[in-house]
Amino acid sequence: MNRNEVAAALSEIGTLLELLGENPFKTRAYGNAARLIKSMDQDLPTLVEKGELDSLKGIGKALAEKITLLVRDGRLPYLDELRARVPPGLLDWLRIPGLGPKKVRAIHLALGISTLGELEYACQENRLRDLDGFGQASQDKILPGIDRLRRNAGRFLQPVVQQEADRLLELVRGVPGVIRAEVAGSVRRRSETSKDIDIVVASPDPEPVMEQFAASDQVEEITGRGPTKCSVVLKSGPSADLRVVDELSFPFTVMYFTGSKDHNIAMRSRARAAGLKLNEYGLVPENGGDSLPCADEAAIYSALDLPYIEPELREDLGELEAGSQGELPALVSDSDICGILHCHSTWSDGSASIADMASACRERGYTYLGISDHSQAASYAGGLSPAQVLEQHEEIDRLNADLNGTFTILKGIEVDILADGKLDYPDEIMARFDLVVASVHSRFNLSEQDQTDRILKALDNPFVDILGHPTGRLLLAREPYALDLRTVVRAAAERNVAVEVNAHPSRLDLDWRELAVGLRHGLLTSINPDAHSPAGIDHVRHGVGIARKGWCTPEQALNAWPLPRLQDWLKERRTGR
């Protein structure tokens, strides 16, 4: 088993143990171990071979043994046993809002049912109502929950949640009495997808804020409402949580509601170790007393001996350790982006001419554009024949001459990596490009070994500057193809080939978790909108968010470099061929 499969197995064990009523701290140990295995730098087989698994904090003797079996044999009798004791359908039930492990187990044991369909029928037949600890209300909540489960994936892309968040923010900011309002949660942390929109408001008078929030025309249903908190489901699919507190608590609540959960736990543990208690209202001495006053989040971090930690980094993936060592990176930001690489034009499947794409870039303050249309194998996308490549280069020469140095268009290409790992043009053509993005657009179903070899071969090709959308994933729609991504990223770093962060909100590929690992091994990236129209250029900000989550500095992103530096880099790669 590879690391992702091992992580999935551990996480499954945790869930199954929960359903069996195990000690919550024990089940969390499995969840933590899964996260750790997924995110660690080290090579899993090597750790197993050397017997060093339990040197990882959070993995002891028992987990080390189980992980070793999973890696070596690809299976684990303990897991098989748990699976035999818990019907698989119960895992689906857990995704219904309001049903947790205790209730799921109680229903299953009392009624002897275990599938979603059976649960639905049991509700329709009023079988749940009379069970101990249940009633009409709890039964009534289940059917709509099942419906919603079937309607959508439960997670949503950045453009959807960001737009909803902006509208809700505007709405609450307009309510009389509101002093401050901010978006929090995974939207603020710039996660690739979000379950919901989390909003924090400071006001001395919560009632009207919650009232107007709940009455918004974006809202489909109110799912919870108390004195400080209101939860709704939006018509567009995601839910939204509003938390209203007084002005003094606001920074603490923003920090709490921004999360992540694991970051919060780490911060609260750190506070405990310092004899303090941290919650969404303040930071108070353990044995009572007033909260330490903190005017903003930075002051809270500072009170715990930490520098400000950017929201994107708050995933409990080493940010507290790095912060306390003074080793947090200065993250790349929108204003660092100097130019745009990887865009399409009407020469292939884009909707705008090269000239229009270039002016769109200029208007946005960028100083260069790397046009990279599709290559000939991508016939469905109007891929360019060698003759068309030459024609396109003549057009770019003419445009550049007109631009007279005020802006530069680079002759790029998004060349297909063919099934055998070769590139889609002969070397004579490849040698003519200023910039080469190489991508997989076909044969997604190769075995992991073959797909990995195919891409490694492309990385060995001296004409390749950037590897495009390395896993081919489409968020919420298509899984990545089978690939040893760690090996590919390491190889790219060694060969000084950049790996793109494709900024299209459905891709965001390379994933930020793997970007972080790669950057620690010297990888370069490029934040590329893969735009097919002028509006598509604006997607670059989604990529910047993901790059930030991957701990990326401007030094590590090609298109955060001024043109001369980028050209030097490209030139050096070309003289090394």
Next chain:
DNA sequence: GCCGTTTTCGGCCCGACTGTTTTCAGTCG
């Protein structure tokens, strides 16, 4: 199940909301 310069046992983040509860468990954030 993991962990440890106050501990190898007794902690493990902390609080809001709901429903069924007659004092709180379960779920969720």
